[in-house]
Amino acid sequence: xxxxxxxxxxxxxxxxxxxxxxxxxxxxxxxxxxxxxxxxxxxxxxxxxxxxxxxxxxxxxxxxxxxxxxxxxxxxxxxxxxxxxxxxxxxxxxxxxxxxxxxxxxxxxxxxxxxxxxxxxxxxxxxxxxxxxxxxxxxxxxxxxxxxxxxxxxxxxxxxxxxxxxxxxxxxxxxxxxxxxxxxxxxxxxxxxxxxxxxxxxxxxxxxxxxxxxxxxxxxxxxxxxxxxxxxxxxxxxxxxxxxxxxxxxxxxxxxxxxxxxx
Amino acid sequence: xxxxxxxxxxxxxxxxxxxxxxxxxxxxxxxxxxxxxxxxxxxxxxxxxxxxxxxxxxxxxxxxxxxxxxxxxxxxxxxxxxxxxxxxxxxxxxxxxxxxxxxxxxxxxxxxxxxxxxxxxxxxxxxxxxxxxxxxxxxxxxxxxxxxxxxxxxxxxxxxxxxxxxxxxxxxxxxxxxxxxxxxxxxxxxxxxxxxxxxxxxxxxxxxxxxxxxxxxxxxxxxxxxxxxxxxxxxxxxxxxxxxxxxxxxxxxxxxxxxxxxx
Numbered sequence: 001x002x003x004x005x006x007x008x009x010x011x012x013x014x015x016x017x018x019x020x021x022x023x024x025x026x027x028x029x030x031x032x033x034x035x036x037x038x039x040x041x042x043x044x045x046x047x048x049x050x051x052x053x054x055x056x057x058x059x060x061x062x063x064x065x066x067x068x069x070x071x072x073x074x075x076x077x078x079x080x081x082x083x084x085x086x087x088x089x090x091x092x093x094x095x096x097x098x099x100x101x102x103x104x105x106x107x108x109x110x111x112x113x114x115x116x117x118x119x120x121x122x123x124x125x126x127x128x129x130x131x132x133x134x135x136x137x138x139x140x141x142x143x144x145x146x147x148x149x150x151x152x153x154x155x156x157x158x159x160x161x162x163x164x165x166x167x168x169x170x171x172x173x174x175x176x177x178x179x180x181x182x183x184x185x186x187x188x189x190x191x192x193x194x195x196x197x198x199x200x201x202x203x204x205x206x207x208x209x210x211x212x213x214x215x216x217x218x219x220x221x222x223x224x225x226x227x228x229x230x231x232x233x234x235x236x237x238x239x240x241x242x243x244x245x246x247x248x249x250x251x252x253x254x255x256x257x258x259x260x261x262x263x
Numbered sequence: 264x265x266x267x268x269x270x271x272x273x274x275x276x277x278x279x280x281x282x283x284x285x286x287x288x289x290x291x292x293x294x295x296x297x298x299x300x301x302x303x304x305x306x307x308x309x310x311x312x313x314x315x316x317x318x319x320x321x322x323x324x325x326x327x328x329x330x331x332x333x334x335x336x337x338x339x340x341x342x343x344x345x346x347x348x349x350x351x352x353x354x355x356x357x358x359x360x361x362x363x364x365x366x367x368x369x370x371x372x373x374x375x376x377x378x379x380x381x382x383x384x385x386x387x388x389x390x391x392x393x394x395x396x397x398x399x400x401x402x403x404x405x406x407x408x409x410x411x412x413x414x415x416x417x418x419x420x421x422x423x424x425x426x427x428x429x430x431x432x433x434x435x436x437x438x439x440x441x442x443x444x445x446x447x448x449x450x451x452x453x454x455x456x457x458x459x460x461x462x463x464x465x466x467x468x469x470x471x472x473x474x475x476x477x478x479x480x481x482x483x484x485x486x487x488x489x490x491x492x493x494x495x496x497x498x499x500x501x502x503x504x505x506x507x508x509x510x511x512x513x514x515x516x517x518x519x520x521x522x523x524x525x526x
Contacts, residue, residue: 006339010351013336013409017358020369020406023379027372035378075273082270094274100281105467105508107483108501111490112284115291115498139280142273200362203469206487217362224368225473228375236365243360247353 021240028233044234051231057214060130061199064215068137069194075138076145077187081179083146084153095150101140102147109140110207117208128210136208137198144197145190152186288505291498304499311485311500318482319507321397322466325404329412329461330454332405337416337453338446341423348421352414359410367474370403374475395477403475404465411464412457419453420446455519463508 028045032038048054083094101109117132160182164174180187202217209218223232295301340351358366373380374393381393393399423446431441469483480488482504490497 006335010336010339013332014354016406017355017409020366020373021358021361023373024365024369035372035375035382075276078269079273082267082273085265085267086270094270094277097277097281098273100285103509103512105463105483105504107467107469107486108288108505109284111486111497111501112288113280114490115287115494116280116284119287135280139276142276196360200360202362202364217364220362220364220368221470224364224371228372232365232368233372236361236369239365240361243357247357247360251353 021236024233025237025240028230028237030230033228033230044230045238048231048234048238053214054216054219054231054235057216057219060214061216064130064134064137065195065198067134068141068198069191072138072141072194073145073187073191076142076190077149077183079142080146080149080153084150095146098143098146100143102143106203107207110136110204113139113204114207128208129213132208132210133205133213133215136204137201140201140204141194141198144193145187148190148193149183149186152183156182288498288501291494292502294495296493296495304495305503307493307496308499308503311482311489314480314485315482315500315503317479318466321400321404321481322462325401325408325465326412326458326462328401328405329409330458333409333412333416333457334450334454337413337420338450340413340417341420342425348417352417355410355413363407364470364474366407367403367471370399370406371474374399374402394475397476397479399475400472400479400481403471404468407468407471408461408465411460415456415460416450416453419456420450423449452519455515459512459515462511467504467508 027035029040029042030037031041031043079098083091083098086094113132113136114128117128121127156179160178161174164178165171169177200217201215202221205215205218206221209215220232220235223229223235292304293300293302295303340348343351371394372378375381376392376394378393384391384393427445427449428441431445436444467483469481469487472479472481472484482500486497486500486504489500
């Protein structure tokens with residue numbers, strides 16, 4: 001009886017989480033602009049792919065996400081190692097400052113960076129756009145890399161590195177062969193989090209993009225703000241399917257890995 | 264491996280892209296348009312104190328609803344087998360990967376006049392406007408942030424040993440007492456991080472109210488609007504928001520420590 005009740009409750013919550021998305025996707029196939037069903041169509045999808053603005057902002061989003069997450073991963077991994085070697089008060093002070101972009105409301109981070117970039121732009125004669133968005137994204141991604149790498153450093157046996165040196169590795173070799181190997185899971189999850197956060201960021205991009213630079217979340221905002229636009233539904237469907245496929249692949253990969261490990 | 268040098272680039276980075284922007288916000292908040300020291304921005308910001316309280320109120324209600332909805336669910340998930348737990352967690356995370364504007368937009372479609380819910384209610388002779396009020400904003404917030412409550416609760420609860428609960432039952436505890444004396448105290452850390460993870464973004468989010476709340480804006484929307492014309496007043500509001508959020512985090516931390524000592 002109790003089991004059944006919690007099962008029903010589980011189904012209700014799942015329905016609450018999924019039905020809006022399913023509704024959104026279903027109406028991307030509707031041959032009308034209102035909530036009245038007027039027949040099946042794929043016209044919103046063709047319109048989506050023909051929209052060069054949307055395709056352009058998809059390209060921008062991907063470039064920013066790849067660059068920001070790669071740079072944040074390198075910067076953050078190095079920073080995590082360096083900060084770990086500081087002692088007591090200095091270390092925790094550095095960690096606290098590093099966490100500011102995570103703790104601070106996004107909108108405050110957004111406007112503060114906007115103030116910086118407008119000021120620097122006036123001084124040095126540039127306008128906000130691609131580069132300022134990239135800098136902002138690196139800024140909010142790096143703390144997540146550090147948070148993911150630091151526990152790995154803590155767990156690592158530092159004598160491994162020394163052993164590698166004793167066995168004739170140069171420090172660089174020892175770093176890439178031993179330290180990197182140990183830190184890799186943390187680095188990888190930091191990279192993944194950075195990539196997805198950068199892909200999805202609206203607020204900070206909104207304040208640092210200037211007047212012309214477009215990313216997909218910004219485009220979604222223009223498409224859906226105070227209007228109904230079935231193209232946005234079509235886009236939702238495509239994004240949702242992409243997410244599902246990525247999750248299935250990564251789950252499948254980890255399943256395979258754990259099976260191999262079991263062997 | 265013992266060198267602090269790898270942290271140098273990031274320390275420089277934090278100085279330029281974290282510290283300086285925050286100092287600029289504070290500087291702008293305490294100066295007038297001519298750059299002289301002034302408390303005028305805060306006086307101007309006082310106009311929005313009602314919006315501010317409204318935002319905190321919405322955040323409080325949304326957080327409370329999320330907690331009430333998530334708690335029993337997280338508990339029943341935590342009693343499942345490990346395999347199905349990781350499956351369920353994955354399914355809870357899928358909607359979070361969808362762009363947040365599209366998720367809010369889905370609710371615009373559902374709640375709009377002549378939308379599906381409106382039609383159903385009309386059919387039963389109930390004539391209410393579902394969109395453009397605080398209720399719609401709260402629904403949107405709960406939808407947006409419910410997984411942020413479920414996941415930390417689940418993480419903490421999955422560590423509660425089932426034999427503790429059984430022991431309490433064997434010793435004659437009724438269902439409610441098992442909850443009060445065993446499950447609840449052990450789940451407090453999860454409640455604290457869940458409440459933090461929901462309250463902070465709800466209080467400071469922007470656009471949700473613009474999409475669902477009609478004319479009643481929240482403080483994030485106000486910051487964005489004011490910043491378009493007046494950096495000083497905008498900064499003052501941002502500073503107040505930052506201080507309130509920081510105070511909330513410190514309070515939650517203290518609360519957590521005290522509970523940990525008593526528990």
